[in-house]
Amino acid sequence: MQTITQITGSGIPLLLDDIDTDRIIPARYLRCVTFDGIGEHAFEDDRQQDPNHPFNKEQFQNGKVLVAGRNFGCGSSREHAPQSLMRWGVQAIVAESFAEIFFGNCTSLGIPAVCASRDDLRKLSAAVEANPALDVTVDLEALTVSFGGESISITMPEGARSALATGQWDFLAQLLDAETGIKETAAKLPYLNAFSA
Amino acid sequence: MAEETANDRRSDVVLPCVESVPFICPVAPGATPLETELMSDKQNLFNKVWDLHAVGTLQSGQTQLFIGQHLIHEVTSPQAFEMLRERNLKVMYPERTMATVDHIIPTENQARPFADSLAEEMMSAIEQNCREFGITLLDLDDNRQGVVHVMGPEQGLTQPGQTIACGDSHTSTHGAFGAIAFGIGTSQVAYVLATQTLAMQRPKVRRVEVNGELAPGVFAKDVTLYIIQKLGVQGGVGYAYEYAGDVFDRMTMEERMTVCNMAIEGGARCGYVNPDQTTVDYLRGRPFAPQGADFDRAAEWWLSLASGPDAEYDDIVTFDAADIEPTVTWGITPAQSVGVTQNVPSVASFPESEQKLIAEAHEYMGIGDDQPMEGTKIDVAFVGSCTNGRISDLREAAAVAKGRHVAEGVRALIVPGSQLVAKQAEEEGLDKIFTEAGFQWRAAGCSMCLAMNPDKLQGREVCASSSNRNFKGRQGSPTGRTLLMSPAMVAAAAINGAVTDVRKMLEPAAV
Numbered sequence A: 001m002q003t004i005t006q007i008t009g010s011g012i013p014l015l016l017d018d019i020d021t022d023r024i025i026p027a028r029y030l031r032c033v034t035f036d037g038i039g040e041h042a043f044e045d046d047r048q049q050d051p052n053h054p055f056n057k058e059q060f061q062n063g064k065v066l067v068a069g070r071n072f073g074c075g076s077s078r079e080h081a082p083q084s085l086m087r088w089g090v091q092a093i094v095a096e097s098f099a100e101i102f103f104g105n106c107t108s109l110g111i112p113a114v115c116a117s118r119d120d121l122r123k124l125s126a127a128v129e130a131n132p133a134l135d136v137t138v139d140l141e142a143l144t145v146s147f148g149g150e151s152i153s154i155t156m157p158e159g160a161r162s163a164l165a166t167g168q169w170d171f172l173a174q175l176l177d178a179e180t181g182i183k184e185t186a187a188k189l190p191y192l193n194a195f196s197a
Numbered sequence B: 001m002a003e004e005t006a007n008d009r010r011s012d013v014v015l016p017c018v019e020s021v022p023f024i025c026p027v028a029p030g031a032t033p034l035e036t037e038l039m040s041d042k043q044n045l046f047n048k049v050w051d052l053h054a055v056g057t058l059q060s061g062q063t064q065l066f067i068g069q070h071l072i073h074e075v076t077s078p079q080a081f082e083m084l085r086e087r088n089l090k091v092m093y094p095e096r097t098m099a100t101v102d103h104i105i106p107t108e109n110q111a112r113p114f115a116d117s118l119a120e121e122m123m124s125a126i127e128q129n130c131r132e133f134g135i136t137l138l139d140l141d142d143n144r145q146g147v148v149h150v151m152g153p154e155q156g157l158t159q160p161g162q163t164i165a166c167g168d169s170h171t172s173t174h175g176a177f178g179a180i181a182f183g184i185g186t187s188q189v190a191y192v193l194a195t196q197t198l199a200m201q202r203p204k205v206r207r208v209e210v211n212g213e214l215a216p217g218v219f220a221k222d223v224t225l226y227i228i229q230k231l232g233v234q235g236g237v238g239y240a241y242e243y244a245g246d247v248f249d250r251m252t253m254e255e256r257m258t259v260c261n262m263a264i265e266g267g268a269r270c271g272y273v274n275p276d277q278t279t280v281d282y283l284r285g286r287p288f289a290p291q292g293a294d295f296d297r298a299a300e301w302w303l304s305l306a307s308g309p310d311a312e313y314d315d316i317v318t319f320d321a322a323d324i325e326p327t328v329t330w331g332i333t334p335a336q337s338v339g340v341t342q343n344v345p346s347v348a349s350f351p352e353s354e355q356k357l358i359a360e361a362h363e364y365m366g367i368g369d370d371q372p373m374e375g376t377k378i379d380v381a382f383v384g385s386c387t388n389g390r391i392s393d394l395r396e397a398a399a400v401a402k403g404r405h406v407a408e409g410v411r412a413l414i415v416p417g418s419q420l421v422a423k424q425a426e427e428e429g430l431d432k433i434f435t436e437a438g439f440q441w442r443a444a445g446c447s448m449c450l451a452m453n454p455d456k457l458q459g460r461e462v463c464a465s466s467s468n469r470n471f472k473g474r475q476g477s478p479t480g481r482t483l484l485m486s487p488a489m490v491a492a493a494a495i496n497g498a499v500t501d502v503r504k505m506l507e508p509a510a511v
């Protein structure tokens, strides 16, 4: 599996708090059996209602690094949300904090979701607004985001960080490797053994 | 004053990030069985259950956790089965996954094929996938079908001491039984299907105590909304919540489910209540619960899992039941709520860093500073969902609706959480009470909780709703507005055409 240590690309400034996954991808676009084509509906309703939404703006169309606020991705567990962002072109998200299910979904898709302080996010967001073509680099080894000569520090739970950095973020193969351990665990669970285990 | 307390508390618990918590194993690796037993007095239920299900530690440091019960539905599973096909994998324990259909089910015309061809395609997909991979599906033609979090407990699939996962955030509901239950994404659904395990970081455990007695007219929904209001929508990030104290001890299983259901809305990874005699009594005789002598052994084990008096926690917060009144949300997150007798808080009453968000909520909702909550006009009323679509919820709504009539111009829907709930309600004559009062009596499903089926708000309609999310656009119209409240409060709002303190309506017409 691909190791993910550095993502470089232009930014998308969306420094808002409590953005829930219903807003990222409205429920009507969950009526599907594949994730194909879901990218074009990212933030559909917000975009309809706000012509100035960053996802509507020409200059941010090629953004790879999304800059968001507190509690990003709260609400519904729908993986359709990070799937739609990924298919839109987002490859990394820098926010003040993330809702946990969303964070886990990002990790299993190979999207680093990293945290920075509010002040640093303001700086980053302002720099992106001022120069939409600016290269922003998210570095999972150095734990920094650098842009135009500036660098801010980021945090990420070590488990997820190392999973991405070592290319172990698709957990399926690792989980399957433990087949013996899985069977042993099942064998000692009272409720799988007529409560006499 | 109250606002200040809420904010103080919130700033206490807001975490800068979902930081990994170095976990200190409560049982030393080389501990003898006796030491383990002695030390386990200090273990809370969460950690006992977690340890029992830990398969091992992954290279990333995360735990590989065995999932005892997996539940799936039509929306978040098709891509997971596709992943299995692509990799040529089987379902490892097909008997540990139960499937049902709920999110896209029309509640009026259920003839197949559905009028919505996309919904029909999803139905065919889950039917085909379950057939192919050997999973039991409680389909529309099976009278056990219902919203996944109503069906699981009702069938006795949900039991204390289990780990439960489902591709749906409100999986936290099952914690009411002393299970640890996680909502997961679609890739993780594939992991559970293929390996019966997940890669997870152990959360911390916060005990949330509510002591004292709830006043009449104050329901489990009000308790859970109140806790979220006080701790904030992300106050629980990094935590599992143990709900404890007098109020939860006295609650029925259905009330505990309402509370745990919304743990996720407070940011917690899951929520649970310790199993007790109420739990055991609820499970006895349910189709998938153990039977006969097995049941007695099971009950003994279940009760032994409860956190003891010496159990340790990473954090404890306490609330007084007397401070809770019927609660209504005014904004666009489940934490933006007030007691029904209070006013909508002004933008200026929030710390400066919050004001932009609060102003955005005011604008979207079309409400102003200090506007009284009571009297807010509504267009639609919805009783249903995995939060409040069980029989006790319908009884509470019916007690208010009986002998009264829905206000003119209000569209009011009652959507039972499962076919069995519908059947029970019909046997009790609740459907008649509702239809005579001008409510529409619908078939079981998620319906207007997320509006993936034809039940939707139109334009900027305001909906009094017993569901769990008031996010922008949640109920099907991109500009629709949602006020969350208890089922009794929804019925009261339907009848008056406006938010009403249900306590005024309970006494004279009490049944």
Ligand code: SF4
Pocket (backbone or CB within 6 Å): B102, B103, B147, B148, B149, B168, B170, B385, B386, B387, B445, B446, B449, B450, B467, B468
């Ligand atoms: S009722 Fe609502 S919250 Fe519950 S499972 Fe259905 S859509 Fe999700």
